[in-house]
Amino acid sequence: MRTTAAIPQDAPNAHRHDSVPPASERVEERSLTFEGFTYTCRIVHQSAPRTAPLLLLGGSSQNRYSWQGHERWLSPLCTLVTVDLPGYGSSDFLPARYGMDFLAAAVRHMLVSIDMPRVNLFGGCFGEVVGLRFAQLHPEFVRRIVFCGAAKRLPEVYTDAVPRLSRALERGDIDEAAGGLVRLFMSNPEAGRVRKHAAVARLLQQQFLDQTPDEIRKAVEHNTRLMTHGCYRPLPIPDVPSLVFTGEYDTLCTPQMGRELAEVMPTAWFTTVKDADHLVTVERRPESSDLIGRFCTDRPIDDLPYCNAVESPCAEPVPAGCR
Template sequence: MMSRILRLSDGAAVRLLEAGQGAPLLLIHGVGLRAEAWAPQIAALSDGARVIAVDMPGHGESDALPGRPGLPDYVAWAARVVEGLGLGPVSVAGHSMGALIACGLAIDHPALVRRVALLNGVHRRSPEARAAVLARAEEIAAGKAGIDGPLARWFGPGDEAVRDRVALWLREVPPEGYASAYRAFAEGDTIYAARMAEIRCPLLVLTGENDGNSTPAMTEAMAAMVPRGRAVVIEGHRHMVNQTAPDRVTAELKRWLTPTEAAA
């Protein structure tokens, strides 16, 4: 696995982790994390693909977006990343906030996307859930939000090793980048929701059975809106399912990446 910095057309730095050869696969993590969050999938998928995991803006070693960015700004950033890579259309998988970005990329820039996978994505939160996530966004912006709450929601018994690794990333994320991305995440669940039927490429939507924020009902609803959509729910797991059930998630991603799946 190689780490390098990609310079975008506007001069912004994006840190990449790359491994393997073959058709390009872009991986976008969630708020508060970094490219290493995809380590199990990078290791497992790089035998048949050129896997490229990115640090999201304001996370890890990637430059933050200016001003008060919303979800469409993160989508435009992802489009610049794909264009900067110069690899033609890519398969793209996103987790949580990364899923919102990947979804927007497939809608706004279909020529750049070969297929799209949304892991633990959100879609039309309930009023109560929306109020709670907006309140947390304000707490994060004010520097008052801790990490114990998210960790308790994301992990269950037996997940301690992964939980400790994610906790380290959350403690290290630059505060401004974290606050900006979380605000866009909190406000982003409806921005592309009505346009999902525009996605014409193969779509995988996956979540954990016990993910209370990216619920199985959301997953089923998103997949049903897309002509070539497929929903998968991993039983017994929560929000960090790509790390707590890496073999199950990787198997579904491999199925999604196959030419047969793409033609289905």
Template sequence: MPEGTVRSLSVNGVRYSYRLLERTGPVTGPVTEPVVVLGGALQGMLGWPQMDGRLGPVASVVTADLPGMGTAAPLPPGPSADILCAAVTRIIDDLGVPRVNLFGFSYGAALAFRCAQRNPGRIARLLLGGVPAHITEAQRAHWQRATDRLAAGDTDGFATLVTEALMCLDPERYVARRDLAYRYVKRSMLHAVAHSPHAADSVYRSLGDRPDFSGGLSGVPALVFTGEHDTVTSAERQRAFAATIRGSRFTTIRDTDHWVVLEKAEEVADLALRFFTDRPLEPGGYLTSVPQQERVSGRSKA
């Protein structure tokens, strides 16, 4: 994995950092604005090697340990949306570019959507995946049980419950690489708790900060994608959310769940490459405007 350059910033007195991998492609090749990747609550700047490899030839790739995540300083008490949006804006300013492509996944989708709403002129294109647009009280209760395990010092129990909450374990639904993804997600949760000084606070905050996907959006080209078996928020509800973004497009990727970025990492990276460079999203094009929907698996139309 290329190392890139790590730059330190601060917002409202909170220290954080981002990693910049400069574009590696030839000057004469197709290029696009830098791609800023925002992941889940416990995902740091080193968790996106597939994006580095696929997007590196056409764009600079930016990943971050935002305030309250990874190696960054903890967030102050209270709602965090404003400070996190300001942190993303500071990254764009520090890059010295007028606009960026913004990719938000899971918890990061809520932040990316909010940033695009607040400052659409800085966002060239918006790609959102695994959007937690609707979380039930039963799901919140499950997460609360997980945090109770963490508070009691049972890190393995915490990691198990979190992994179960984020994956489709129904044997009647086929999910590609399910066992591999399960092991990876659980191991990642254990690593985050062991190595981030405020991982527990990040989890508690994700329970308290209910993401707001209301208000719609216009003026930003947008694509929303999901795994067809996403059990965090169903594909149908994510499709309904996509319909609130004027002119957006929506697709499901089959044989995947919420962890589509692991289970079909290359397909997701290729989708991002095509969207951010304004190419057909498949040879001949396979996506249509909301409210219509297509299902995608690799390079074949369902």
């Protein structure tokens, strides 16, 4: 979801760019056109990178600015790329007949256009759906993979809720839709202790209420796209270092769903972040940034105080680089 508005402690603001990179890091925006659809990417250049560029593909309502709050931890490590793919953010509306293969091809088009032949790939929530298809169809571009809040099947709670939420959006009942979306993306408070649960719930509620007509139209089309095309095809997945993680109390894409995804990846490990749910990258921004950065720079990820045990669903031992 879009998570750029202010919440307590360390979050960015939707209208103030709190996490401005140091002057030594040049920020560039590129407007591109693919198959007649115009879209925009944002690049935070790192002149002395420690690893390949990191491509961050966020959730369905996130935009290219949604990861500014993570830049203070990630931009010192490498160049960062975020994007409003066709159909999302400020980019052109994309009819639902265009599925995941098209979005994966748009990612490839972007990387070719900005001359990035290989990247570390992060996908969160819907970004994982696009990222996985991109990795399957264009594996030559992928150095490492990190997926968060991920699944290889549509959650039943989502498929049950979509018709109801779409009808509410289409008739302009934004209050009903906003409440339903908050309940969908956040865990029940009784599931377990989640950092900033109340603050994030208020943030999401307000963001949904503030959606523009264009955003609502795109949200309805996004749901139609997912329900029409699904989220997974059993194609080969590149054998590169891979990590799947989510919040330990994720009730949308549950930890078991994350394990199922890791099981079909050749070299994937799985873990959960403590005191978090599906919105772990918002609730525990410094910790999730640290985890992503560690994995992308081959630093240890086991025994981290904010994570539960690192698992190997494929029954392979955790590699030395992850210890």
